[in-house]
Amino acid sequence: MSFSDKVRTVYQEQIKSIRDAGIFKQERFIHSSQAADIEVEFPAGSSLKKVINMCANNYLGLSSHPDVVKAAHEGLDSRGYGMSSVRFICGTQDIHRELEKKVTEFLGTEDTILFPSCMDANAGVFEAVLTKDDVMISDRLVHASIIDGIRLCSAVHDTFKHSNMEHLEKKLQLHADKRLKLVITDGVFSMDGDTAKLDEMVALCEKYDAMILVDDSHASGFIGKTGRGTHEKCGVMGKIDIITTTFGKALGGASGGCVSGRKELVEMCRQKARPYLFSNTIAPVVVSGVLKVLSILSGSTERRDKLEANTAYWRKGLTEAGFVLKAGDTPIVPVMLFNAKLSQDVSRDLYDEGIYAIGFFFPVVANGQARIRTQVSAGHETHHLDKALEAFIKVGKKYDILGKTKQEIIEKYGL
Amino acid sequence: MDDKKDVVLKYVIEEYLEDEDDEITYDTPLISGGIVDSFSMVSLKRFLENKYSISIPDEKATPEAFDSVDKIVVLVNEFLK
Numbered sequence: 001m002s003f004s005d006k007v008r009t010v011y012q013e014q015i016k017s018i019r020d021a022g023i024f025k026q027e028r029f030i031h032s033s034q035a036a037d038i039e040v041e042f043p044a045g046s047s048l049k050k051v052i053n054m055c056a057n058n059y060l061g062l063s064s065h066p067d068v069v070k071a072a073h074e075g076l077d078s079r080g081y082g083m084s085s086v087r088f089i090c091g092t093q094d095i096h097r098e099l100e101k102k103v104t105e106f107l108g109t110e111d112t113i114l115f116p117s118c119m120d121a122n123a124g125v126f127e128a129v130l131t132k133d134d135v136m137i138s139d140r141l142v143h144a145s146i147i148d149g150i151r152l153c154s155a156v157h158d159t160f161k162h163s164n165m166e167h168l169e170k171k172l173q174l175h176a177d178k179r180l181k182l183v184i185t186d187g188v189f190s191m192d193g194d195t196a197k198l199d200e201m202v203a204l205c206e207k208y209d210a211m212i213l214v215d216d217s218h219a220s221g222f223i224g225k226t227g228r229g230t231h232e233k234c235g236v237m238g239k240i241d242i243i244t245t246t247f248g249k250a251l252g253g254a255s256g257g258c259v260s261g262r263k264e265l266v267e268m269c270r271q272k273a274r275p276y277l278f279s280n281t282i283a284p285v286v287v288s289g290v291l292k293v294l295s296i297l298s299g300s301t302e303r304r305d306k307l308e309a310n311t312a313y314w315r316k317g318l319t320e321a322g323f324v325l326k327a328g329d330t331p332i333v334p335v336m337l338f339n340a341k342l343s344q345d346v347s348r349d350l351y352d353e354g355i356y357a358i359g360f361f362f363p364v365v366a367n368g369q370a371r372i373r374t375q376v377s378a379g380h381e382t383h384h385l386d387k388a389l390e391a392f393i394k395v396g397k398k399y400d401i402l403g404k405t406k407q408e409i410i411e412k413y414g415l
Numbered sequence: 416m417d418d419k420k421d422v423v424l425k426y427v428i429e430e431y432l433e434d435e436d437d438e439i440t441y442d443t444p445l446i447s448g449g450i451v452d453s454f455s456m457v458s459l460k461r462f463l464e465n466k467y468s469i470s471i472p473d474e475k476a477t478p479e480a481f482d483s484v485d486k487i488v489v490l491v492n493e494f495l496k
């Protein structure tokens with residue numbers, strides 16, 4: 001018996017300390033498809049509750065779109081369910097390559113390689129393109145999957161203060177002697193909803209002969225005039241050396257990710273990236289769905305335009321109600337509460353009012369920066385947003401935080 | 416000696432503190448205190464090496480040895496000899 005009582009106790013204690021710290025994560029079971037209106041079982045065993053979803057990454061409302069579902073069905077019928085192989089043995093279908101070409105076109109890059117997820121893309125890309133003679137310089141707020149990828153790579157790693165261009169420039173000077181330099185950032189930052197200054201970053205990279213990688217998971221499909229991403233919004237299409245992104249959010253929301261960019265870098269990933277070499281790629285049914293998503297988005301900007309309008313409406317409503325928001329213009333709209341317990345209490349009360357929105361606190365965000373992160377979707381209608389706003393105002397009144405400044409909220413509830 | 420301490424303290428404040436109001440002293444725990452993450456130690460090491468024309472081997476550049484301004488100065492002195 002290898003899993004002895006002694007071993008079991010080690011784990012039970014660790015789990016207990018997670019609970020004691022108040023950071024134990026619990027799933028909520030959704031009994032419907034992903035959409036603005038969902039039916040949730042929470043806590044486990046309780047009866048189903050109809051709520052409005054304000055915390056999905058379903059930015060374009062495509063997760064359950066009938067055309068996407070239909071395309072997935074067709075893909076399932078024509079290409080089967082699974083591949084039972086990694087890409088380079090016998091796991092590549094025509095539609096995998098077709099999707100890579102379509103993504104390349106959509107993002108305006110040179111080539112693309114699919115990964116099982118964007119987590120895998122980020123885990124594999126650095127090691128594939130850099131060596132110990134090189135340096136990676138990353139924004140201090142990049143996504144956890146990038147941190148993991150950086151850890152797996154032998155290149156020197158340094159960071160710059162969040163979106164601080166002077167600091168980035170200093171770092172580029174400090175590491176000028178390295179063979180290759182790669183600057184790394186998220187396009188839209190998932191916790192704050194702010195956008196990287198890609199135009200300034202590209203200029204710095206040109207000045208110091210560095211490459212740039214952007215994780216556009218929270219941007220692909222809707223940021224920029226035609227939804228191509230942060231590089232479109234910042235006017236630097238064609239100048240980003242590597243874009244990593246996910247199909248698990250706006251682009252249908254199922255799963256899958258990719259590395260898209262300079263063709264030599266994509267080729268290096270095909271030869272060397274371990275999550276590509278040693279794990280099955282995206283299933284044919286999902287590939288078929290994503291192909292449909294890209295064709296919908298290439299044909300019309302209607303959905304991203306609606307998302308933009310919804311976002312403006314939601315931000316205006318919350319601001320006028322007197323909430324403290326993180327400034328920005330993306331559909332990630334953090335309602336700042338600062339105190340961890342307050343964020344949990346507000347989230348619970350919102351749920352009672354039929355609004356599903358989650359509180360985030362340390363260590364997911366910095367200490368004293370607790371918040372409810374709301375996310376707007378093109379799947380929301382005005383009545384969804386109005387009802388959600390009504391609930392936020394009711395709960396905001398209960399805790400007496402409407403019209404209060406950051407300082408006043410902190411004085412009342414502590415950090 | 417104090418001069419070195421102040422140079423390192425100034426660098427840590429400029430490099431790592433987001434909020435200029437935060438206060439740190441010579442013995443504030445930097446890494447265990449969550450002010451400097453172990454990733455960002457790289458720039459501190461490079462700064463010290465350039466500033467004092469020394470070379471700190473990786474096995475000496477541990478999170479423990481970098482955990483406060485005081486400790487960092489001890490480490491630097493060791494290689495200045």
Ligand SMILES: Cc1ncc(COP(=O)(O)O)c(C=O)c1O
Pocket residue numbers: 116117118119120122143145186190215217218245246247248255256257
């Ligand atoms: C910025 C960022 N990158 C990557 C990922 C991972 O995406 P995937 O679900 O495709 O692994 C996420 C998802 O949370 C993300 O927010």
